[in-house]
Amino acid sequence: xxxxxxxxxxxxxxxxxxxxxxxxxxxxxxxxxxxxxxxxxxxxxxxxxxxxxxxxxxxxxxxxxxxxxxxxxxxxxxxxxxxxxxxxxxxxxxxxxxxxxxxxxxxxxxxxxxxxxxxxxxxxxxxxxxxxxxxxxxxxxxxxxxxxxxxxxxxxxxxxxxxxxxxxxxxxxxxxxxxxxxxxxxxxxxxxxxxxxxxxxxxxxxxxxxxxxxxxxxxxxxxxxxxxxxxxxxxxxxxxxxxxxxxxxxxxxxxxxxxxxxxxxxxxxxxxxxxxxxxxxxxxxxxxxxxxxxxxxxxxxxxxxxxxxxxxxxxxxxxxxxxxxxxxxxxxxxxxxxxxxxxxxxxxxxxxxxxxxxxxxxxxxxxxxxxxxxxxxxxxxxxxxxxxxxxxxxxxxxxxxxxxxxxxxxxxxxxxxxxxxxxxxxxxxxxxxxxxxxxxxxxxxxxxxxxxxxxxxxxxxxxxxxxx
Numbered sequence: 001x002x003x004x005x006x007x008x009x010x011x012x013x014x015x016x017x018x019x020x021x022x023x024x025x026x027x028x029x030x031x032x033x034x035x036x037x038x039x040x041x042x043x044x045x046x047x048x049x050x051x052x053x054x055x056x057x058x059x060x061x062x063x064x065x066x067x068x069x070x071x072x073x074x075x076x077x078x079x080x081x082x083x084x085x086x087x088x089x090x091x092x093x094x095x096x097x098x099x100x101x102x103x104x105x106x107x108x109x110x111x112x113x114x115x116x117x118x119x120x121x122x123x124x125x126x127x128x129x130x131x132x133x134x135x136x137x138x139x140x141x142x143x144x145x146x147x148x149x150x151x152x153x154x155x156x157x158x159x160x161x162x163x164x165x166x167x168x169x170x171x172x173x174x175x176x177x178x179x180x181x182x183x184x185x186x187x188x189x190x191x192x193x194x195x196x197x198x199x200x201x202x203x204x205x206x207x208x209x210x211x212x213x214x215x216x217x218x219x220x221x222x223x224x225x226x227x228x229x230x231x232x233x234x235x236x237x238x239x240x241x242x243x244x245x246x247x248x249x250x251x252x253x254x255x256x257x258x259x260x261x262x263x264x265x266x267x268x269x270x271x272x273x274x275x276x277x278x279x280x281x282x283x284x285x286x287x288x289x290x291x292x293x294x295x296x297x298x299x300x301x302x303x304x305x306x307x308x309x310x311x312x313x314x315x316x317x318x319x320x321x322x323x324x325x326x327x328x329x330x331x332x333x334x335x336x337x338x339x340x341x342x343x344x345x346x347x348x349x350x351x352x353x354x355x356x357x358x359x360x361x362x363x364x365x366x367x368x369x370x371x372x373x374x375x376x377x378x379x380x381x382x383x384x385x386x387x388x389x390x391x392x393x394x395x396x397x398x399x400x401x402x403x404x405x406x407x408x409x410x411x412x413x414x415x416x417x418x419x420x421x422x423x424x425x426x427x428x429x430x431x432x433x434x435x436x437x438x439x440x441x442x443x444x445x446x447x448x449x450x451x452x453x454x455x456x457x458x459x460x461x462x463x464x465x466x467x468x
Contacts (some may be wrong), residue, residue, distance in 0.1 A: 003125075003139075007146035008118035012153040015110055020063040021157055024421075026282075028063055028090075028106070028159045029053050030083055035094035035459045036066045036104055037080065045088050045246065066104040082250040084259045085299035088243065089200035090160050090236030099112040106158040112164045113155045117450040120428075121146045123169050130176050131398040132391075134439055145428065150337055150376070154424060160201035161421045167198025167205055168425035171232075172405050175212050178228070185231055192235025203257035204412040205425075208405065209233050215404035219397055238461075246254045258331035260299070261416070262308025268417030269314060272325060276314050280417075332418040333410045336430060337377035382428050402429045 021028075033047045051074040056064050090109070097108045124145045128138035155162045170195040178187035198205040212324060213229025220228070226420070244256045267285055270278035277288065289296055289306060296303045315322045332338045388399060406426040413422040 003121050003142050003146045004118050006143075007121045007152075008115065010147060010149065011114035011118055011152040011155055014149070015114055015156040018156065019107065019110070020065070022057070022061045022063060023153075024157055024159060025057045025063040026054070027086065028157060029057055030086070031088075031090040031094060031159060032066045032104070032106065034083055034088060034091035035098060036071075038091070038095045039098055039104075040071075040075070041078070041080075043080055045083060045091070047083045048078045048080055049076050050074040050077055050079050063106065065106055072323070081297065083299065084250065084255070084301070085263075086249065086260070087200050087258045088158060089163060089197075090158060092200070094158070110160045112158055113158070113166075114152075116166055117151065117155045118146075118161065120166060120169055123173050124428050124431060127173050127176065127428065128435055131174075131401070132395065132436065134436070136442065137435040137439035138433075139435075140438040141428075142429045144380075144431040144434060145414040148427065148431070150420070151427060154287065154421060161389070161424060164198055164202035164205060165425045165427070167194060167201065168208060168404060168405070168409065169428050170194045171198060171205070171208055172212070172401075172428075175209070175228075175232075176401070180313070184224075185227065188228060188231040189235050192232035193239065195232050196236035196239030199236055199257070200243070203240070204409075206233065206236055207408040207411055209236070211404040211408035211411075212401060215400040218400070241305065250301075255301055259301050260302040262311060263299075264416045265311040266307040266314075269311060269325070271323075271324070271417060272328070274318075274321065276318070276410060278311075329414045329418045333414055333423050335377050335381045336427065337420050337422075343464070380434060383434035383437045384430040385433075387433035387438075389441070390440050393434050399433075402432060405429055 030047050033051060033053060034045055037043045037046055037048060051064075051069070051071060053064060053069060056069065093112075094106070094109055097112075101108060109323050121142045125142035126140045127137045129135065132138070151165070154165070171191055174187070174191045174194050178184055178191055181187050195205055195209055208231035210229045213225045217225045217230055240257065244254070247253065247255050263282075263285065266278055267280050267282070268278075269276075270280040279285065279288075285307070286298055289303060293306055296306060392399060406429045409423055409426040413419070
């Protein structure tokens with residue numbers, strides 16, 4: 001209870017400091033526009049290009065609530081376009097909340113994310129306790145999640161990544177719950193429901209049940225492992241099917257989930273200097289496409305197909321470049337916070353003219369962000385590796401499940417492009433393993449304390465009953 005309260009305090013404090021975050025407002029804003037168009041115009045999953053939202057946000061460098069914007073002119077002369085660059089899960093949540101409250105503001109969704117992520121401390125505790133039967137290690141993992149400030153900052157942004165984090169943890173916990181059952185398929189249906197719900201925010205979560213099923217092969221065999229992976233996947237895909245069918249109404253251009261694969265793949269090729277023109281910038285990419293195919297509209301399937309073909313052609317012509325890019329992305333994915341968007345902007349802010357001391361004084365928040373991330377990411381990675389190594393001999397099966405979850409999270413970003421928010425769903429894996437390392441450290445300290453030998457044996461031994 002104390003850790004949940006701590007987690008909630010950290011998340012509400014992060015939200016209070018910046019209630020209208022400009023971070024990723026270009027992704028949050030369209031969710032509000034889609035939700036408003038559902039309620040006001042009865043139009044699903046579309047944005048009105050005549051609204052002033054984007055211009056206002058860029059001008060004042062903050063996220064605008066739709067309740068703050070004058071839509072009179074935009075509503076008189078609307079030009080609706082389907083918005084398919086991201087899944088509409090946040091828009092549906094906002095529409096439901098706004099239908100009840102009548103106020104078109106993001107705060108209810110931000111508060112919901114903060115409260116649910118605070119409760120996720122219990123999930124982290126339960127996962128660690130269920131896997132390793134070690135109360136102290138579970139408490140350390142839960143405490144780490146409660147105080148993890150980068151997660152609190154992510155949860156204050158009303159868009160899809162926070163729900164991908166929550167959905168991944170919930171699906172993993174439910175998968176462990178399903179492994180306990182004699183008749184497993186009803187629980188696997190529940191796992192599939194959690195995965196399907198998360199796919200309305202980030203479709204890559206579909207990889208999770210497959211990866212977890214592979215990790216259970218040494219324990220249950222190929223046949224049962226196939227059931228463990230197939231049942232949740234089929235249920236999840238059936239829950240996303242309504243959106244897939246809706247895409248047929250969008251100019252008859254069917255896509256199973258949101259478009260954007262081609263754009264992200266092409267722009268990801270621009271992470272490093274190159275001779276073929278790829279740049280990690282939406283605006284530059286838009287200008288490139290319109291110079292070649294001016295008839296293509298942004299974020300449409302045809303726009304994305306054009307970029308996907310360009311990317312495939314470049315990869316085929318420069319396989320060595322792409323291989324080096326993948327090798328460069330692996331450590332960026334493995335070390336938490338190494339590719340944080342806020343961290344990159346902080347580096348840019350500190351790289352300006354004048355003395356370093358003057359820049360630090362003028363950019364105190366950015367400097368603290370750089371210092372915190374530069375220390376926290378490698379420290380968390382090192383503790384997780386230590387926990388893995390110290391307990392590998394007796395805990396291979398349990399570790400295999402955690403590593404499978406992390407691999408599922410990393411797989412798509414490594415192929416397309418790594419940012420910390422893409423791999424944030426793996427944070428609980430690091431914290432659970434770090435909790436094991438912390439438990440070993442505390443046990444070693446207790447062992448060195450005089451007169452503590454018998455107490456240590458009573459309090460730090462793992463209860464092996466019921467373990468996987």
